[in-house]
Amino acid sequence: MRATLHAVFLCTILVVLGVPAGAEPLRLSLVHVNDWDRLDDKDGAGGAAKIASIVRYERDRAEADGGLMLLTFGGDMLSPSLLSGFDKGAHMVDLANAIGFDAAVLGNHEFDFGPEILMQRLKEAKYPVLGSNVSYKGKPGFPGAQRSRMVTSGGYKIGLLGLTTTDTPSLSSSGPDVGFAPIAETAKEIAATLRKDGADLVIALTHAVYQSDLETLRQVGDIDIVLGGHDHLVLVLYDGKQAVLKAGSQGNFVGIMDIAIDRVAGRNGQELVWQPSFSLINTIDVEPDPQIAKKVAAYTSKLDRELVVEIGVTEVALDTSRAAVRSAENVFGNLIADAMRTATGADAALTNGGGIRGDTSYQAGRKLTRKDVLTELPFGNRTVTMRIKGKDLRAALENGVSQVAEGAGRFPHVSGISFAFDGRKPAGSRVSDIKVADTPLDLGKVYVVAINDFIARGGDGYDAFKKGEIIVDASSARLMASQVIDHIQKSDGVKTRIEGRIRRLD
Ligand SMILES: [Zn+2]
Structure with missing residues (x-):
């Protein structure tokens, strides 16, 4: 490998050829x-x-x-x-x-x-x-x-x-x-x-x-x-x-x-x-x-014409305001995480609230279009899957709630996971009662998680995900927005609820 790299020619090479x-x-x-x-x-x-x-x-x-x-x-x-x-x-x-x-x-x-x-x-x-x-x-x-x-x-x-x-x-x-x-x-x-x-x-x-x-x-x-x-x-x-x-x-x-x-004349005839x-x-x-x-x-x-087509009705009110998606469990956040988990078959899914950008409130009964989803998820993020140890998943959740008072975009939205946190405690020791699929988190166990490519790269302080073993990387992954659109269509609208996935103790 090293020898090969030494032999790399990165410049233009033109050589006058031998006698044809x-x-x-x-x-x-x-x-x-x-x-x-x-x-x-x-x-x-x-x-x-x-x-x-x-x-x-x-x-x-x-x-x-x-x-x-x-x-x-x-x-x-x-x-x-x-x-x-x-x-x-x-x-x-x-x-x-x-x-x-x-x-x-x-x-x-x-x-x-x-x-x-x-x-x-x-x-x-x-x-x-x-x-x-x-x-x-x-x-x-x-x-x-x-x-x-x-x-x-x-x-x-x-x-x-x-x-x-x-x-x-x-x-x-x-x-x-x-x-x-x-x-x-x-x-x-x-x-x-x-x-x-x-x-x-x-x-x-x-x-x-x-x-x-x-x-x-x-x-x-x-x-x-x-x-x-x-x-x-x-x-x-x-x-x-x-x-x-x-x-x-x-x-x-x-x-x-x-x-x-x-073809030139060589020792063994034409070469x-x-x-x-x-x-x-x-x-x-x-x-x-x-x-x-x-x-x-x-x-x-x-x-453009396809984007304004209705994909489903939301049965519940949705609030994607900046404060709402960066401080607490959120219906739209749950919807995204559910879509990611369902599409990939992962044990759990996590996405950062900072990736939700619509800053809009939708009344119950509102028709949703593809454009609504793209307005909420404008970054073209893709859903990466990786294997990660329970202890690194816990570290990721700690990071997610480490700057909640500052309204940081790292606030997590999850699917397949539930946990509690206390914002009064020091950052890094705020999370408790973590469950994956309703079973207490096993720190030594390896879980398959679906996360967006931004936090998979360690974005928003999610260094813990850099320790994971990638299964599907960003270049092979699907668009998160497409997964959310599919999820809404397949579930015949939005029926997601707040269900105690993230409980604030403060
Ligand atoms: Zn490829």
């Missing part, structure tokens, strides 16, 4: 995007129209040079954006078709709506989607996806395979019929087949953490290039033989790898040589493509 023999040299331009589920730009970066602009420029450039451009996607497209909560990712496939992807790998989020919805999306996709290590009902492959692909250009063969993180079942809703074979093992088998079929260059699209990518390259010499995703890193690694490129997330960056491929040059384009200054921008605007107004 046989076919003319090929200039292959790989344009790569990964972890893109947001149709629009945010703070001026990313989104479909900016990606499209770069793609068009690069395609024109490749055509003018007589080269080949391949637009590749490193997985995670269908979810978890707000609009995907309504159309299950159909708008993303439509945009990807319009931009003109050439190959994609299945990411964990592609399975968020279950395998049947994914099959439908794959039917809609006009580009090949690779799922080399995915199996369905015990057989290798997934309906509508391909295990490998060969692209031929100018007398050269480029082999492609796609590898998906094997912890997808715990990150998504892939269900009992979908399996994920070990990455390196699958890569070895498929890359060897591609070589046998004459591949000059083998490219693996991967959706896995970079440590997995490095291990795959170490074990599978047949793979030349990894175009990755999943951990949202902007990354170029190159050791002179094999390369990894990852382009962050959301199209904020677009990764480009220009490769000069040639294939390739030289890469890398660039990572920050899209903040890129002009959006006007046609794709028009499509995005149509989807944005569709989203």
Whole structure:
């Protein structure tokens, strides 16, 4: 690992090639995007129209040079954006078709709506989607996806395979019929087949953490290039033989790898040589493509129309004023925590009152819309799950009530947990009578908790959560707001009550 990092070239590399023999040299331009589920730009970066602009420029450039451009996607497209909560990712496939992807790998989020919805999306996709290590009902492959692909250009063969993180079942809703074979093992088998079929260059699209990518390259010499995703890193690694490129997330960056491929006369006859040059384009200054921008605007107004649709009636009055959500058990706080716990199946859920921002009172009988939920939860927080010891959960609750007199945003709202606290006692020893699922907290026991990604990172003083063992991290998690919307719809309105989850003794 250390040696590999020492060998990293982060600069542009252009090398004059040897004397060609046989076919003319090929200039292959790989344009790569990964972890893109947001149709629009945010703070001026990313989104479909900016990606499209770069793609068009690069395609024109490749055509003018007589080269080949391949637009590749490193997985995670269908979810978890707000609009995907309504159309299950159909708008993303439509945009990807319009931009003109050439190959994609299945990411964990592609399975968020279950395998049947994914099959439908794959039917809609006009580009090949690779799922080399995915199996369905015990057989290798997934309906509508391909295990490998060969692209031929100018007398050269480029082999492609796609590898998906094997912890997808715990990150998504892939269900009992979908399996994920070990990455390196699958890569070895498929890359060897591609070589046998004459591949000059083998490219693996991967959706896995970079440590997995490095291990795959170490074990599978047949793979030349990894175009990755999943951990949202902007990354170029190159050791002179094999390369990894990852382009962050959301199209904020677009990764480009220009490769000069040639056959030269070597000791054992003709040898294939390739030289890469890398660039990572920050899209903040890129002009959006006007046609794709028009499509995005149509989807944005569709989203606006969806947001004002009623999702249920609240049977009880709701008070989300700042003071109410930062001082005591609160109906809306209970509702959010219940939604998080139900959606994840965790033992308990906790979210901070500071994340509730509507500052509104809703009368009983008021119709609620999606927009109401988004106004209350505007931060786009996601629901992370982790395993945590009872003693750390107690420390988290102590932190939650440590600044209650100051009206701090750390005040906790809980589900599956009940406790009492006395604000007159010193911070750190205020909490008593903690129960999880109506059973006294066992300090040594490990509990599964659902919390928002902000406090999972230790935000609002929740250092205790940094001791947890993450099950579903922020990049794989669902939007809290979507879970609350689903919860209200499924429960046919809001029936939540104050039920003594948090009892103030002061
Ligand atoms: Zn992912």
